[in-house]
Amino acid sequence: MFTLEYLMGFVATAIINGTPLLFGAVGEILTEKSGNLNLGIPGIMYIGGISGIIGGFLYEHACETAGITPIPILCIIVALLASLLGSTLIALVYSFLTITLKANQNVVGLALTTLGVGLGDFYGGSLLSFFGKDGSIYLEATSKAFKEKIPFLSDSLGLFGQTFFSFGFLVYVAVIIAVIVHFFLKKTRVGLNLRAVGENPATADAAGINVNLYKYLATCIGGAIAGLGGLYFVMDYSVGGWTNGGFGDRGWLAIAIVIFALWRPNTAILSSYIFGGLYVASSYIMGLSGSEKEIIKMLPYIVTIIVLVFVSARKKREHQPPASLGLSYFREER
């Protein structure tokens, strides 16, 4: 029953399910390091996904009317740019409201999530009707381009290659971004400044760091990274289609991973895969009844809560959330 193939199949599924979470978590870590608790991440991921779909659709539609076959690399570029643009814009809205207008971060975040999910499902449902078509969206060429395997490694290394080198390129991009963000935060001066902004904006300000600029950039870039999670989900996981509410609670799971990984992008990689595994574990364990599966699905959240409580009880300095997380900074109020 538990053959190696079976196990490797599970690992591969865990990675596939973990990748959207990884994008979301790394984006949120970058955002939170600037002191912004962006609860709009689930909405931003929806926007990232639907923007990619819209971009890809427009390109494929243009090719269809012109009577040419879509070029894979252009499919990727168009969808990628559209996704980045959409999620950055919505993160910019969050930044403007919370940083410039000093609005409450929780409220703005939740409103953006409502807005993002609404916009996503709206376009997901009606995009085709704008072009006088029926049915549901299916972006064949774009999703094929996104799912392209690494040519040599995927079929020459046997089971190992099949498991670890058969994913679309975004899976590897997610890992690379996580590693880059890790080094950025730990090893660069700009990263240090960013952490200072998140810990104590007043001190950072006094040290000559442009607090608002750092907050804006971290939130917008973080949003763009998170949006890629949505893009991966629609293009690779859902094979270029859209189902209303299909993305589910993955956005909140990404926020859970931020806590679970103790605000460290490198830890987030493995954490995301573990959560991805937990997300699908119920269908890989034999002989579970339907109701028992639901209990298994509860595990990621329970584990996150335990980590949160444990971390707060131990009060170890390097494991704490950024000290000014969730607070707006107003220079005159120091």
Add this chain to the structure above:
Amino acid sequence: MNNAEKKPRTKREPLIYITKRSDLSLKKSLLIRAAVILGGILCCAIITMLLTGVNPINVFGSIINGSFGTPGKLWNLLQAAAILLGISVAVTPAFKMRFWNTGAEGQVLIGMLASVACMFYLKDSMPSFVTIIIMLVASTVAGALWAGIPGFFKAIWNTNETLFTLMMNYVAMQLVSFFLLFWDPSHGYLNPLNSDTKNGWLPTLFGRKQLIIILIVAVITALVYVYLKRSKQGYEISVVGESENTARYIGINVKKVVIRTVLISGALCGVMGWLLVSGNSHTVSTTLVGGNGFTAIMVSWMSKFNPIIMVFSSLLVCFLQRGAGQIASDLGTEMPGASNIGDVLTGIMILFVVASEFFVSYDVHFRRRTEKADKEVEKNVHA
């Protein structure tokens, strides 16, 4: 890295600077808010027009028709607003204390689950009003527990309550999924319970099922208003919210206040769960709270934690959602995604109101024209 020293900055006022308003007349602040709400509604209409291509007059027609078109629609609007209001009022005590409870959705849901469990096991073994009371107690305890766990850890270890309560939502949802599959292994779906005997169902007053929900929420709103504004505990809540140090200094036991307030908040959410089950759905599913727990947080905030203003805020939000629903059903299959416009409009409206708070509490000054002119003159002289 000595950016600050690189170029000596000329001493000049910034183009825009912001100060905190010390006093703002009630009239002026109401005026700002009214302008914002009108602006928000206008913006919502424009966005609906852009998204669906329906012309703005029809958009307003649909919104008004969807909300007040028939007595039935009006009652549904009032019921939806009452439920949103009830949850908003329920989260308010904790919010006023700056306890960012993002778990209202889960607290209401667990309250619903507790009520449904009572109905499921009691069936009609007891008179209806006894069942209703048992359900109420169970839901209250469940809601209080669901908020109390994060509250307890917040009080003893300062555990981040925003993230904790957020996670509790999904634990509650999975628990509901679990029980639904436990009770009905094949479908995981529960039909309204006791639909023949109406045991555990709140009575229908004057032929309107919605009336009792509205009345109960009105009572809760009034009680919370009095509790927050007139009681000693309400005063303690606002002191802890303003400054924990001040609270400690004047001898308030902060931990006790935190735990007590969070329990009250959660219990009220549980009561709303009971009301939803006993007064309306008579069953439970993961989607029955329908995001109201999250919307309530925003309603509470945009009403400045004042239960009376919340009445109008929740009416406004439901008015937009009902109207959007009407637009969607007018469009029908022409535009299958249109049913989601309600969410879009709610989000935009709340962002508008939240943004407006800035202009209520801060004053924006622009650099004065005359000084600029002076500088120009100065420059010319030097040249």
